[in-house]
Amino acid sequence: MTRIAIIGSGPTGIYALKGLIRSKAPLAITVYEESPDAGKGTPYHPAVNDRAMLANIASIEIPIIVETLVGWLSARSFDELQAMGIEHGAIGDREFYPRVVLGDYLAAQFWSLVALGMAAGHSIDVCASHKVTDIRLGEDDITLAVQSGDGSSSDVVFDHVVMATGHDWPANTETSPGYFVSPWPASAIRQIGPVSVAVLGTSLSGIDAVVSIAGAHGIFLRDEEGMLGYQAAKSSDGLKMTMMSRKGLLPEADFYCPIPYEPLTLCTQDAMARAIAEGPAGLLDKIFELFRIELAAADPDYAGHIGLAFATVEDFSGRYFRDREEAPPFAWAARNLAEAKLNKAGRMTVQWRYAILRMHEVIAAAIPHLNTEDLDRFHRHFKTVFVDDYATVPHESIERLLALHRAKRLKVLGLGEDYGIEKNDAEPGVTVKLGDRTFRFAAFVDATGQHPLSASDLPFPSLRQQKVVKEAKTRAGELEGSFKRTGGVDVDDDFRPIITTNACRNLYCVSVPFLLHKLPFVQGITSAHQLGIKVAKAILEAAGPKEPNAGAELLSLR
Numbered sequence: 001m002t003r004i005a006i007i008g009s010g011p012t013g014i015y016a017l018k019g020l021i022r023s024k025a026p027l028a029i030t031v032y033e034e035s036p037d038a039g040k041g042t043p044y045h046p047a048v049n050d051r052a053m054l055a056n057i058a059s060i061e062i063p064i065i066v067e068t069l070v071g072w073l074s075a076r077s078f079d080e081l082q083a084m085g086i087e088h089g090a091i092g093d094r095e096f097y098p099r100v101v102l103g104d105y106l107a108a109q110f111w112s113l114v115a116l117g118m119a120a121g122h123s124i125d126v127c128a129s130h131k132v133t134d135i136r137l138g139e140d141d142i143t144l145a146v147q148s149g150d151g152s153s154s155d156v157v158f159d160h161v162v163m164a165t166g167h168d169w170p171a172n173t174e175t176s177p178g179y180f181v182s183p184w185p186a187s188a189i190r191q192i193g194p195v196s197v198a199v200l201g202t203s204l205s206g207i208d209a210v211v212s213i214a215g216a217h218g219i220f221l222r223d224e225e226g227m228l229g230y231q232a233a234k235s236s237d238g239l240k241m242t243m244m245s246r247k248g249l250l251p252e253a254d255f256y257c258p259i260p261y262e263p264l265t266l267c268t269q270d271a272m273a274r275a276i277a278e279g280p281a282g283l284l285d286k287i288f289e290l291f292r293i294e295l296a297a298a299d300p301d302y303a304g305h306i307g308l309a310f311a312t313v314e315d316f317s318g319r320y321f322r323d324r325e326e327a328p329p330f331a332w333a334a335r336n337l338a339e340a341k342l343n344k345a346g347r348m349t350v351q352w353r354y355a356i357l358r359m360h361e362v363i364a365a366a367i368p369h370l371n372t373e374d375l376d377r378f379h380r381h382f383k384t385v386f387v388d389d390y391a392t393v394p395h396e397s398i399e400r401l402l403a404l405h406r407a408k409r410l411k412v413l414g415l416g417e418d419y420g421i422e423k424n425d426a427e428p429g430v431t432v433k434l435g436d437r438t439f440r441f442a443a444f445v446d447a448t449g450q451h452p453l454s455a456s457d458l459p460f461p462s463l464r465q466q467k468v469v470k471e472a473k474t475r476a477g478e479l480e481g482s483f484k485r486t487g488g489v490d491v492d493d494d495f496r497p498i499i500t501t502n503a504c505r506n507l508y509c510v511s512v513p514f515l516l517h518k519l520p521f522v523q524g525i526t527s528a529h530q531l532g533i534k535v536a537k538a539i540l541e542a543a544g545p546k547e548p549n550a551g552a553e554l555l556s557l558r
């Protein structure tokens with residue numbers, strides 16, 4: 001039997017498993033999971049999250065595993081739902097739930113897949129509390145060094161290895177007194193006292209941070225009219241939080257739109273493929289032109305309002321954010337939330353938002369083809385628009401920010417481009433310098449999210465020493481064949497690191513931080529689905545049809 005290892009049982013590993021068990025030939029699959037409970041993934045694990053942290057993906061958007069999230073929730077008992085803090089009547093396919101609830105759902109789906117796979121004749125070994133510490137590429141196979149929870153180590157040999165190791169969490173969160181390099185695990189930042197706290201980042205991770213800290217010092221409560229308020233404990237009167245980012249903007253509220261997505265008319269996959277086929281010269285401007293005409297056709301009023309006809313790659317984000325930058329952030333957030341709620345109730349779609357949301361998926365396919373200059377322009381000027389548009393947050397998250405602001409516990413500070421954040425060894429926390437203004441905070445949390453990693457950051461020493469896995473190449477200049485290594489990991493279309501020696505090529509790198517350089521939107525459960533299914537297909541093609549596996553025919557997985 002073909003021996004396959006999946007390292008990591010988060011969403012990407014789960015979708016890879018789903019793809020693999022469709023195999024007609026029986027497979028020997030081993031899933032290694034560092035944490036004691038397999039199938040939850042890092043952002044959805046109770047060891048990392050506060051119960052209050054909400055997922056920003058609704059059931060309707062999650063590619064089906066075995067059941068939908070809504071189907072799984074509806075089948076839970078009254079007691080189970082109560083333990084999750086969910087009312088039966090509030091289950092809906094566009095609702096948002098705590099991330100730990102998603103973790104329970106994902107784990108249940110994972111174990112259902114394991115049962116289905118075994119019933120179909122595969123051998124599936126789930127090794128929880130097993131950390132893969134090294135990957136060694138042989139000529140024909142791959143050896144994994146595995147450390148189990150009891151401290152023992154072993155070497156195990158496989159034909160194919162899927163690296164679905166996901167997010168990269170720092171081992172130590174509070175690296176110096178009052179200085180937290182990540183908002184996770186939530187249990188660490190909940191220890192912050194009732195002091196002045198700076199949170200760097202105003203997106204979902206920043207919201208996670210302020211909601212966790214606020215939860216440790218008080219409660220969120222709804223009044224009779226349904227308005228959410230926040231009350232700090234008497235002993236926590238000193239709690240004052242400031243969220244900081246360059247623009248000082250808060251994220252927008254989740255907006256209603258038709259799902260599955262309606263087709264685009266001008267910025268289509270075919271149009272993008274034609275632009276890519278013409279070569280890298282001027283590609284970003286061609287992409288921008290497709291983006292511009294689609295947006296203008298989708299929402300002419302919006303196009304006129306922002307002067308889209310005159311927009312360029314360099315100045316589009318300025319036009320996109322201008323109204324928001326001119327408004328006080330909490331006033332804007334309250335207005336935007338009211339509009340989003342109204343649109344959700346009336347099933348109304350804001351066309352410009354929907355067009356940008358759909359276009360980010362089409363444009364993503366062209367990013368790996370940009371030359372060095374255009375890739376830099378894209379990251380510097382254009383990417384932010386798409387991230388802002390798709391990383392909208394649950395309405396309740398905005399309500400919490402507004403409640404904290406009304407309770408005088410939360411402010412937002414725009415840092416601009418010229419600022420400094422300094423640690424002072426004598427005192428906990430940081431000093432923030434903004435021109436001639438200075439702000440002192442007794443605690444600091446970096447909530448800027450997952451940063452891209454490169455080949456030299458791979459957590460497997462032999463892979464680094466063998467130097468066979470390289471940084472991704474980007475076309476430099478017009479000359480055919482002139483490339484520069486610019487970051488991430490160099491992978492082919494099936495996410496196999498491009499290896500030029502005679503080492504085994506059956507390693508698949510679908511670990512998000514190593515892909516972000518060339519695939520900046522590859523975040524979220526929908527991406528985990530695309531990655532997992534893609535590598536499973538590649539493995540099944542490479543493994544080739546062997547003896548038929550009658551059991552696989554019985555699988556009714558969609």
Ligand SMILES: Cc1cc2nc3c(=O)[nH]c(=O)nc-3n(C[C@H](O)[C@H](O)[C@H](O)COP(=O)(O)OP(=O)(O)OC[C@H]3O[C@@H](n4cnc5c(N)ncnc54)[C@H](O)[C@@H]3O)c2cc1C
Nearest residue numbers: 008010011012034041042043055056132165166167524525
């Ligand atoms: C805080 C946060 C919140 C997010 N919220 C959302 C959201 O609400 N909606 C959404 O769509 N996306 C969200 N995302 C995006 C997220 O990338 C994906 O949803 C998803 O978790 C990616 O799945 P994954 O399996 O690739 O990685 P992960 O979920 O990180 O899973 C990787 C797994 O691999 C295991 N592992 C790692 N290294 C090893 C090793 N050496 N040996 C054995 N096991 C190992 C880990 O323990 C983990 O279980 C969020 C991301 C973050 C960081």
